[in-house]
Amino acid sequence: MNRFDLLNKIQNILKDNLVICNIGLPSQELYKINDQPNFFYMLGSMGLSSSIGLGLSLSQNKNVVSIDGDGSVLMNMNTLATIGNRAPSNYTLLIIDNGSYGSTGDQRTFTDENTSLKDVAIGAGCKNVVECSGDETVNELSKAIDDQNNSYVIISKINSGNVKIDPIPINPITIRDRFRKFMGIVKYL
C-alpha cells in the first residue's frame, strides 16, 4: 500500500473532521481523491502540518487530524515534545511513514535506516502512540478520532511511491476562507 491507497481508504473517516494536510504530493493526492472544504492544504512551510493542527485543536473543540509525513516530522522534530506536553484530546497526528521524501523523488529518509518515530514520540512524552500497517490505519484512526478523552499519534508504515499528479489549483485565500466557513467563522462565500 502506498500513500495514495491509504488516503483513499481513510476518506470516509476524514469527512466530518478538520484536516491539515502536508505540503506537496499528500495534499495533491488528497485533493484529487475527494476535495473538501474541511481540508486545509499546505502550499508551503514543510514540517509544520503537526504544528498547524495542534494550534487549531487548542483553539476550538472540533476534532483535528494532522496528516504529516516522516520527512516532515524529521524536519520539525521538536513538535513531538510540544504535542507530548500540550496536545488536547481533539488532536490526532497521522504520520504517513513511507521511509522516503515522496515529493522530491523518493530519496530515503532516516526512518528507512535507524530512526523510529514511534520511539521518538514516546520519548518526547506523547501518549497513545500507535505504529501500524496501512491496512490497520483505518481502524486505528477511527478509534483515535472517536476517543473524546485522549490525543493520539499514529505512525502508519506503508510503501513509498507516488501517483503522477498536478499542483492544487485553488488559491491560498480560498483554501483559508472555505475552511473557516466550514467552521462557521467566515460568513461570506
Add this chain to the structure above:
Amino acid sequence: MKISKKIIDNLKKGGVDFYLSVPCKLLANMIDILEKDNDVYYSAVPREEEGMGICAGAYLGNKFPCIMMQNTGIGNSVNAIVSLLQLYQMPVVFLISYRGTPGEPVGAQGGMAKITEDILQTLRIPMLHCSSENDLEKISTFSKHAKVVESPVAILCDFNLMKDDK
C-alpha cells in the same frame, strides 16, 4: 514588572488571546504574567518556526495569536512567515525582545541585531519599535492593525527599555 504588564495589557486590549513564547530573560516577566492569566491561552514552545505553525492553526480556529521571542527567532522562521502566514494572509503579532541593541552586554547578540530590521523590511512586515515607555501605548492599535491588513506584524522592544523592568 510595570513595562511587562503594560505590554501584555495593550496586547490584550488589541484582542490578542493566544500566546506562545520561546524564552528570553527580557521576556521573563511577561511569561510570569501570562502563566497566571486564565483569560488567555499561553504555552512555551521549543522553536520559533514551530510556533509560527501553531499560531497559524490558532488563527484558523478564530484566535488572535502572538509569539514572543528574541530577534534571533525571526532568523529561524523566515520560510514559515512567507509561505504560511503571509501566503494565507494570517494576522499574528511577533513580540520581539530586541537583543543586541545598546545596553546589551553580550557582544555576540550584535550580529542578528544589525540585520533584524532589514529582514523584517525585506519581508514587508509592519514594525513598531518601542524604545520608551510612551511607545507601549501604541501596541493595542498596532495589534489591531495586523487583523485589518491580515498580516503578521512585529513589535521590537529595545534592550534598555526591558532590562530594568524589575
